[in-house]
Amino acid sequence: MVVMFSANRLLPLVLLLALQTWPATAAFRCGNSLVDIGDWPVEVRERCGEPDHIAVYPSAAVPGLGVTDTIEHWYYNPGPHRLIRRLEFRDGKLYREESLGYGFVTGSGERCSSGFLREGLSEYEVLSRCGEALSQRVYWRSFDAGWPGYPGAGVVVMPVKEWLYEFGRNEFRRVVVLQNGLVVEVRTDDKPR
Template sequence: MGRRAAALALFAGTFLSAPASADSFRCDGALVQTGDPAVSVRAACGEPSFVDPWIGDASLAYGVAPSMEQWTYNRGPNRLLRILVFRDGRLQAIRSDGHGFRERAGDSDCRPSDIVRGMSKYRLRQACGEPAQRSGGVFVYSSRRDLAGRTRYQRRGRVPVFRERWIFNFGPNRFLREVTLENAMVVDTETLDRGYDE
C-alpha cells in the first residue's frame, strides 16, 4: 500500500500543481485565459499596477488603428509579474516578466547601466521614473531580432510593433540615454550628449 500511495502522491504533485500554460493563469482563484474580455480579467484580477495604451497610427501594421493595451500585474516579490496584452478589448497574450517587486516611493537612484535590453516598460518606469522626453508612439515594421537572437518574421520579413523613444537625463556628470521600446520592451539604448541640471 505504501508504494501505491507514494505513486499517487507523485502523480498528484506533478500534474495537479503544474503551472498554468502561456495561454492562461490563475488570478485570485479565477482562471484567466486568452480570448477573455478585458472586463472579465479586471473583475477576476482587480486593477492592474500599470496600464499602457498603445495608441498610434497603425495603418502601416494593421490597416486600421486597433485598440491595444498592455496591463501589468505586480503582486510583490513572491509572485510572478504578469503582463497581459489586449487587442480590441480581448486578451491576446499572457507572459511573465520574472518575479514582482516592491514599488519604489520617491526619487529613483537609476543609473544608465540599469537600463538593459529586454526590460519591460513597467520595470523601466519603476527603476528610472518618468523620462525627460518621449517621442514616437507609432506602429512601424521592425526587423529586429527577438531576445533569443532569432529574427521575427512576418509580412515582407518584418513584424509590426508599437515603437517609442524615451530620453533619460542622469544629471550633468553623465550622458543622456535614449531608450527605444518596441511593444513596451527595451530593444536598444544609445548614449547622447552630456546631461544637465533640472
Template sequence: MHRRLAIALLGLLGWAFSAAAEAGLRCDGRLVQLGDRQYDVLSLCGEPDYQTPLYASAHPYLLVPQVEEWQYNFGPHRFIRILRFQDGRLTQIRTGGYGYHAPARERCPPQTLRRGLSVIELLGRCGEPDHRELRSEQYLFDHRRHPPISVAVPVEDWYYEFGPGQFYRVVRLVDGQVVAVDTGRRR
C-alpha cells in the same frame, strides 16, 4: 531503460505544467484565461500597473487588430505577468521577472538599463524617467488576403539623468519592452 523513461516522463510533465501556467493567471484565487474580455480581466485582477497600446489601424478600409498589453506587478515574491489583448480579448499571457514593492526611489546605475526589460521592470528598477517623448513609427502589416498596409506603432523614448558630469541615457520602448538604450550628452 526505466531510468530514461522516468526522466522523459518528468520532462514531459514539467513541460505540461509550464504550458498550463502560461495559459492562465490567478488573481486573488480567481482564474483568468485566454479568450477572456478586457472587462472580465479588470473585474478579476483590477487595473493593470502599466498599459501599452501596441498598434492600431492606419488604413480606413481594412480592419487591423487593435492590440494592447497590460502588465501586472504582484510584488517581489511573484513574477510580473504580461497580458496581451487583441480586439478586446486576451490572446497571450507571459511571465516577466520578479515584481517589486514600490518604484525605485534612487536612480539606478546606467548599466541596469538594458534591452529586453519590460516597462514595469524598468520602472521597478529605475523609477520614473526624467523626461518622456512619444511618437509613432510606420510599419508594414502583412494581411493574408490584402496587400501589406502601413500601421502606426507607438514608440516611447524615456530619458534618464545620472548627475553632473555623467552621460544621460535614452531608453527606447516598443511594444512595452526596451528595444534600445542610447547614450546622450554629458551633463
C-alpha cells in the same frame, strides 16, 4: 479474434488523443479565479483586480486618419518573490499572457541609474524605477516578420518609442528604445546639453 492491448501500449495512444483535443487556449490562475484567453477586460479586472500599470500602443494607422487600432498591456507586479505578469489585450479581448522577470517593491526609494537601464526590461519596470522620461517620441518602423533564414515571409510595421533620461551633469543622457513594451536598446545620447 480478440485483440488485447497492454497498459504500456494503450497509454501513448490515450495521451496522443488527449493532446489533439486539448483546447488551443489555456486558462491561468489569478488569485482564486481562472482567466482565459478571449476574456473581456472587465472580466479580467474582476478576477485579477486593478493592474499596477496599463500601457496603450498604436497597432495600426491610416494616413490622414491616424491611429485606427490599439493594443493594451496590463502589468501585475506581485512583489519580489513572484514573476510580473503582462496581459495583452487586442480587439477588446485578452490575447496573450506572459511572465516577465521577478517583481519588485514599488516606492522602495531605490534610485534609477544609468546602469539599471538594460535590454529586456518592461516599460512598467522603467517607469516604476525611473519615472517619466525627460522627453519622448514615437515613430513607425518596418520589421521582417519572417523566420530566420526565410526573409520576405512578411513585413510588420509597428511603433517604436524612444525615451530620453538624464542622470546629472557628469553623465550623458540615455535613450531607451522600446518595442512592444520591452526595452530593445539603450544608447548614449552624445549631444551636449
